[in-house]
Amino acid sequence: MNHLIYMYGTDWGMGRFPICSVWILLFTPLVATALITLFTKEHKGLSAALSIGAILLSFALSLRLFLLFALKGIQHEPHPFQWLVIGNSVRIEFGMTTDALALLMLLVVTGVGSAIHIYSLGYMKGDPGFSRFFACMSLFTFSMLGIVISSNFIQIFIFWELVGLSSYLLIGYWFEKPSAAEAGKKAFLTTRIGDVGMMLGILLLWSHAHTFEFTELKAKLPSLDLSIGTLALIGALIFMGAVGKSAQVPLHVWLPDAMEGPTPVSALIHAATMVAAGVYMLCRVSWLILPSETAMWLIAWIGGITALMAATIAIAQNDIKRILAYSTLSQLGYMVMAVGLGGPTQAMFHLTTHAFFKALLFLGAGSVIIALHHEQDIWKMGGLRKKMPITFWTFLIATLALAGVPPLSGFYSKDEILLLAYEHNQVLFVMAVAAAFLTAYYMGREVFVVFFGKSRDHHLYDHAHESPWVMTLPLMFLALLSIIGGWYSKVPDFLGPPHLAEHHSLLLTGGLILVPLFGFLVAAKIYWKTDPSDAPVKAALGKLWTWIENKYYFDELYAWIIKYVQGTIATICDVFDRWILQRLGIGGLSVGTGLIGRTVRLLQTGSISGYAFFFGLGATLIIYYVVVR
Amino acid sequence: MTSTITLNDYLIVSGLLFALGIAGIIIRRNALVIYMALEMNLNAANLALIAFSKFNKLVEGQILVFFIIAIAAAEVAVGLAIIVALYRRKQSVSVDELTTMRL
Numbered sequence: 001m002n003h004l005i006y007m008y009g010t011d012w013g014m015g016r017f018p019i020c021s022v023w024i025l026l027f028t029p030l031v032a033t034a035l036i037t038l039f040t041k042e043h044k045g046l047s048a049a050l051s052i053g054a055i056l057l058s059f060a061l062s063l064r065l066f067l068l069f070a071l072k073g074i075q076h077e078p079h080p081f082q083w084l085v086i087g088n089s090v091r092i093e094f095g096m097t098t099d100a101l102a103l104l105m106l107l108v109v110t111g112v113g114s115a116i117h118i119y120s121l122g123y124m125k126g127d128p129g130f131s132r133f134f135a136c137m138s139l140f141t142f143s144m145l146g147i148v149i150s151s152n153f154i155q156i157f158i159f160w161e162l163v164g165l166s167s168y169l170l171i172g173y174w175f176e177k178p179s180a181a182e183a184g185k186k187a188f189l190t191t192r193i194g195d196v197g198m199m200l201g202i203l204l205l206w207s208h209a210h211t212f213e214f215t216e217l218k219a220k221l222p223s224l225d226l227s228i229g230t231l232a233l234i235g236a237l238i239f240m241g242a243v244g245k246s247a248q249v250p251l252h253v254w255l256p257d258a259m260e261g262p263t264p265v266s267a268l269i270h271a272a273t274m275v276a277a278g279v280y281m282l283c284r285v286s287w288l289i290l291p292s293e294t295a296m297w298l299i300a301w302i303g304g305i306t307a308l309m310a311a312t313i314a315i316a317q318n319d320i321k322r323i324l325a326y327s328t329l330s331q332l333g334y335m336v337m338a339v340g341l342g343g344p345t346q347a348m349f350h351l352t353t354h355a356f357f358k359a360l361l362f363l364g365a366g367s368v369i370i371a372l373h374h375e376q377d378i379w380k381m382g383g384l385r386k387k388m389p390i391t392f393w394t395f396l397i398a399t400l401a402l403a404g405v406p407p408l409s410g411f412y413s414k415d416e417i418l419l420l421a422y423e424h425n426q427v428l429f430v431m432a433v434a435a436a437f438l439t440a441y442y443m444g445r446e447v448f449v450v451f452f453g454k455s456r457d458h459h460l461y462d463h464a465h466e467s468p469w470v471m472t473l474p475l476m477f478l479a480l481l482s483i484i485g486g487w488y489s490k491v492p493d494f495l496g497p498p499h500l501a502e503h504h505s506l507l508l509t510g511g512l513i514l515v516p517l518f519g520f521l522v523a524a525k526i527y528w529k530t531d532p533s534d535a536p537v538k539a540a541l542g543k544l545w546t547w548i549e550n551k552y553y554f555d556e557l558y559a560w561i562i563k564y565v566q567g568t569i570a571t572i573c574d575v576f577d578r579w580i581l582q583r584l585g586i587g588g589l590s591v592g593t594g595l596i597g598r599t600v601r602l603l604q605t606g607s608i609s610g611y612a613f614f615f616g617l618g619a620t621l622i623i624y625y626v627v628v629r
Numbered sequence: 630m631t632s633t634i635t636l637n638d639y640l641i642v643s644g645l646l647f648a649l650g651i652a653g654i655i656i657r658r659n660a661l662v663i664y665m666a667l668e669m670n671l672n673a674a675n676l677a678l679i680a681f682s683k684f685n686k687l688v689e690g691q692i693l694v695f696f697i698i699a700i701a702a703a704e705v706a707v708g709l710a711i712i713v714a715l716y717r718r719k720q721s722v723s724v725d726e727l728t729t730m731r732l
């Protein structure tokens with residue numbers, strides 16, 4: 001491989017090698033996908049090796065680019081190539097962005113992705129579609145990397161849709177299971193609603209600026225003199241794309257269902273890739289959103305509402321992965337809220353740390369699921385602490401990090417967002433703190449129920465065992481990252497303006513430390529016993545519990561809307577098609593032709609004299625007409 | 630009064646001949662007679678053409694007439710053959726009985 005790279009340039013230190021390396025790190029996973037689907041489908045080991053090798057290579061190249069940038073300040077931006085020209089006005093390039101934001105994201109995607117790929121080796125062992133799984137994973141990685149390095153809106157949109165496609169393939173991976181096939185479809189269609197908005201936003205922006213390039217747009221935007229309404233509309237429409245992909249209210253319904261996919265897929269979708277894409281895109285185009293107060297307000301509130309609402313739903317879930325799914329929603333809400341409050345830096349920081357501990361949580365949950373032979377109900381687990389020590393300890397670390405216990409990574413990033421909210425919007429701050437409390441509470445519930453107490457299903461418990469090293473090794477790697485991920489306080493600096501934490505009183509910071517601890521205490525009080533149950537909470541919350549348990553009836557509401565609104569429109573279209581078009585239009589033509597034919601046929605009397613008479617009469621009339629007139 | 634024959638006279642004769650032919654076609658039932666009436670129509674046209682040719686001093690009219698005579702001969706050959714075939718099939722040449730293609 002090195003040989004190939006060097007062929008293109010002699011100055012391999014800083015010359016063309018880094019340029020090529022961006023291309024290579026993007027396209028290697030795609031090549032792996034192609035090779036697996038075309039040639040190595042029958043050789044499972046080779047397929048996995050190709051896929052893992054591809055992402056490890058991407059990871060190595062990302063790391064190199066990142067270090068070059070972080071330590072030496074060298075940034076390489078390969079020249080874009082003209083991709084599509086339509087007329088004189090539409091010019092679409094295929095470019096590469098390698099600024100700080102992109103490099104950090106590349107590192108997160110490939111780093112966490114590598115761990116998940118290796119873990120899949122153990123998790124998917126013996127699955128009949130093993131090769132297909134790795135092909136899809138590589139395709140997913142490729143699509144995500146494409147979003148990260150995109151340099152214009154069209155390019156990002158194409159990869160955006162590719163992520164949608166690969167998520168569909170992976171969520172519906174066990175397509176023979178109807179629920180998985182449904183979940184894949186749901187994810188695809190729900191995100192598509194957001195994508196339509198995003199596309200409209202892109203086109204609206206283009207109609208004013210006549211370019212898709214991020215850099216050109218950024219420079220041009222102040223001179224365009226867009227009205228406040230237009231700016232807000234563009235911001236809101238583009239945000240719609242993020243609402244779909246990052247699963248914000250009201251398009252969040254696909255994400256919990258996406259748990260139907262294999263657990264490594266859940267980890268990939270929820271930590272490093274798909275849902276992060278929305279937040280990343282918002283950060284990438286933050287210059288577009290920042291000038292519009294209305295758009296910012298909308299984004300902040302949607303994020304805040306998502307954070308709190310998802311956290312409340314999480315406390316009533318019984319599926320080990322669904323709790324994590326709602327937790328992801330909640331954390332994404334934090335990130336989106338941070339963007340809306342003018343802190344894309346904080347959002348990216350939280351995205352990074354969240355990628356570490358959320359991937360770890362999912363992989364830990366997967367380890368438990370495998371040990372219990374695909375049992376996902378937390379009430380059938382219990383007491384697994386001693387049986388699976390590595391899984392337990394790494395899961396615990398991730399839980400503490402997610403809850404924001406210092407000095408783990410989640411504390412730093414979440415703190416930044418909470419302080420940002422405190423500065424800008426007190427109501428959102430209260431909501432965010434409530435969500436932080438709930439985060440600690442529901443994660444505490446999950447840990448206590450799954451790992452503590454006594455086992456509730458002895459058959460499952462007796463067969464439980466620690467996972468093989470290919471699964472525990474990524475767990476430990478991610479646990480390490482979850483611990484130290486926030487220490488490198490230069491991460492936010494690296495992206496832009498300095499963070500705010502130091503400017504605030506010790507009281508506030510101290511108070512924020514106590515919030516998760518309080519959450520854990522409450523959870524421990526209720527669930528840290530030999531035979532815990534939801535009964536006390538159920539009694540305390542009363543009617544509210546039913547609402548929470550049913551996820552605020554969002555699915556039912558959408559089912560209702562689909563049934564009545566969409567159903568009515570469909571019926572009208574059906575009637576129009578069946579009766580107006582088919583019967584009146586096409587049927588009418590055919591019946592009319594038949595009738596006319598039937599009538600005209602009566603003229604055929606068969607009498608030659610008659611024909612001759614009419615012929616003579618006609619000829620005479622014509623002659624008369626021609627001569628006399 | 631010297632009586633010269635003008636173009637009009639020829640044309641009137643031609644027209645009468647044509648009308649006679651048409652009348653024959655409409656009135657008569659026998660296919661053979663209808664055929665003869667048809668020939669009369671053709672010859673009415675021939676007469677008109679010759680007259681035009683003579684009075685306008687143009688030769689094209691006569692050439693056309695030769696064509697018509699040749700084609701009429703061919704047509705008669707075919708037409709008579711058809712009538713003979715019809716007779717063999719139906720034992721009749723009355724057009725009133727040839728209505729099998731009617732509705």
